[in-house]
Amino acid sequence: MYRKINDPVFGLIELNKVESHIVDTPIFQRLRYIKQLALANYIYPSANHDRFSHCLGVFHLTNRICKVLNKKNNNLLDDFNVRNLKMAALLHDLGHSPFSHALEFHSKRDDFNIDKFPFFLKIPHEEFGSYLIKHSYIKDILEEHNYDVKLICNLIEGNDIENLILSRIINWELDSDRLDYILRDSFFTGVGFGNINYHYLLNSFKCYKNKRIVIDSKAIRDIEHFIISRFSLHDRVYTHKTGSYFTFMLTYSAHYSIINEYFPPFRSKNELNNIISDKDSSKEFLKFSDFYLFNIIYNLYSKFKESTKQDNIKLSRLIETIIYRKKNYKILKYSIFTSKSESETDILKFKIRNLLKDLMEQYPYEIFVHTPKNIFTKYLSTKIPPSDAIDENEEKLKEEKERTIWIQEKNKNPEIFYRSNETFFRKIHEFGITKVLIYLNKDNDDLIKKYKAIESKITKIIFNN
Amino acid sequence: MSVINIIKFKKICDFLGIETEAKEDFTKRLVLQKLFYFIQKLGIDLDIKYNFYKYGPYSPDLTDIYYSVMNLTKQEFNYFPDITFTKQERIIIDKLNNIYKKWGNDIDKLEFYASVLYIYKDMYIKNTDKEGVKKVVNKLKPKLFSKFNFEEVLEELKFQGFLNLC
Numbered sequence: 001m002y003r004k005i006n007d008p009v010f011g012l013i014e015l016n017k018v019e020s021h022i023v024d025t026p027i028f029q030r031l032r033y034i035k036q037l038a039l040a041n042y043i044y045p046s047a048n049h050d051r052f053s054h055c056l057g058v059f060h061l062t063n064r065i066c067k068v069l070n071k072k073n074n075n076l077l078d079d080f081n082v083r084n085l086k087m088a089a090l091l092h093d094l095g096h097s098p099f100s101h102a103l104e105f106h107s108k109r110d111d112f113n114i115d116k117f118p119f120f121l122k123i124p125h126e127e128f129g130s131y132l133i134k135h136s137y138i139k140d141i142l143e144e145h146n147y148d149v150k151l152i153c154n155l156i157e158g159n160d161i162e163n164l165i166l167s168r169i170i171n172w173e174l175d176s177d178r179l180d181y182i183l184r185d186s187f188f189t190g191v192g193f194g195n196i197n198y199h200y201l202l203n204s205f206k207c208y209k210n211k212r213i214v215i216d217s218k219a220i221r222d223i224e225h226f227i228i229s230r231f232s233l234h235d236r237v238y239t240h241k242t243g244s245y246f247t248f249m250l251t252y253s254a255h256y257s258i259i260n261e262y263f264p265p266f267r268s269k270n271e272l273n274n275i276i277s278d279k280d281s282s283k284e285f286l287k288f289s290d291f292y293l294f295n296i297i298y299n300l301y302s303k304f305k306e307s308t309k310q311d312n313i314k315l316s317r318l319i320e321t322i323i324y325r326k327k328n329y330k331i332l333k334y335s336i337f338t339s340k341s342e343s344e345t346d347i348l349k350f351k352i353r354n355l356l357k358d359l360m361e362q363y364p365y366e367i368f369v370h371t372p373k374n375i376f377t378k379y380l381s382t383k384i385p386p387s388d389a390i391d392e393n394e395e396k397l398k399e400e401k402e403r404t405i406w407i408q409e410k411n412k413n414p415e416i417f418y419r420s421n422e423t424f425f426r427k428i429h430e431f432g433i434t435k436v437l438i439y440l441n442k443d444n445d446d447l448i449k450k451y452k453a454i455e456s457k458i459t460k461i462i463f464n465n
Numbered sequence: 466m467s468v469i470n471i472i473k474f475k476k477i478c479d480f481l482g483i484e485t486e487a488k489e490d491f492t493k494r495l496v497l498q499k500l501f502y503f504i505q506k507l508g509i510d511l512d513i514k515y516n517f518y519k520y521g522p523y524s525p526d527l528t529d530i531y532y533s534v535m536n537l538t539k540q541e542f543n544y545f546p547d548i549t550f551t552k553q554e555r556i557i558i559d560k561l562n563n564i565y566k567k568w569g570n571d572i573d574k575l576e577f578y579a580s581v582l583y584i585y586k587d588m589y590i591k592n593t594d595k596e597g598v599k600k601v602v603n604k605l606k607p608k609l610f611s612k613f614n615f616e617e618v619l620e621e622l623k624f625q626g627f628l629n630l631c
Contacts, residue, residue, distance in 0.1 A: 154589035160517045162601055195476045342526070343533035345472060350468045355546050 033289035095129030239372035
């Protein structure tokens, strides 16, 4: 082993020479300057951990999972596959934008025009990560040491691989990515939900007929604990009422900076490719990070504060919320435990925006609608496919009700986790929290009065649907 | 998924006339899955991610959107802006309609065509030449592989504009 890194969550993380070399590249080092949880530190002051340590954690867990599976299944994954999978785990977040997911939400919002965005801000971070690997010197390093760049990029993007087991380890409901962030985010925020016995859980992983990962049914309570932890973290940290408010204002400020070309400092494919082509020039890529964007936003605030234009004054007020952690807006939260899906929430949000359309036109930058992502949705997952049916006789097995977690009792066929008679998830797997957050300029009494006049229509949409 | 894409989804379903049938019929929902896989491959990007399942390419998001749209009343649907397809998009939708008429009655055929296309275009496999693809198709879809002629399927996919094969 070439290098050992101390990690507060996992202890020592071991890297070989090539992995260490990749970690030392400026493109990877940039992840030190991207906070894992954006502005969650405004609520949980110690939540300052970064994507860098998260990537190392995912890498470490991936290695553990491969060892467990190989031990139980007679070297199921050969050295070639394990090396590439570990590298994919290490590089899986390479393409993250500043403040992590805060900027990524742009492309999903109907009210944000992203035509002027550079291409890398219009695509998912996984796709951008793949792009960086293929067009930078990282590709040369990997190929020189006999890594399969195409395989690594496909694993990162969540595409299916001929060997389905391989893709499941970092793209699954209980994958190394989710496990790490639940443990890490819980630790650094201090909320305590993620105190999972991950050693026991990982050691319960096994393979069924060399086709898919299943979990020993003895770990059923640990699976429940994992899902509840994820749900709790989602509610208390990722979609925290006030945390979401700051993230939303950051997204808005960033959007303004991007469409007016203040950020990022490079925009075209040519510019980007020139920067990432070699180690020296790629130091410029460090500017695509939290501190640089924050600095741009701060400069905008300084400029707008002195302006006499109404829109600029309002913008400065909006930006002020994140510069000085100020609650310039009244935050109204409506949430309900329901069986609404992602699309139903999108439609609900659209209906609410329609209702508030006139107010939003009359008071630009003073009223916003925000619906954070659901958790506990019908599939308990948003990007990963459910496992295939294992019982070949179940021809009419409805795929849309499949779950991704399968458990197996000794000498029996695997079954879908939530179908087990032993778990309370039998009753609640199709439910989750739908949240709607409305932000109103708290100094505008006229706006608040007008909003109150239509609030009952909004609550009817949310609670009666 | 953006609301614009949800509306496009509904309009395409209306045009094909398959929306209400699929509500109670699992097989029809599978048809829906494959048709929307094809339409994205033909060039209308609805931001729906597919992966490989027991019945070939499948998207849980698509089923989610389908049921969301089905639960909307006509009055509620009037909330949404009217979307007009571009000329190119209309050509693609017409093409899809023809594919539906040609293959839509045979779910096995649809599944096999979609699976071959997926394995060729969207799955990472080591050997991406025709023999490499054939081997993986046989491995993942053995029953359908013996039912249909792989070469003919490739030709048909090429004819429909999905593949450019040597």
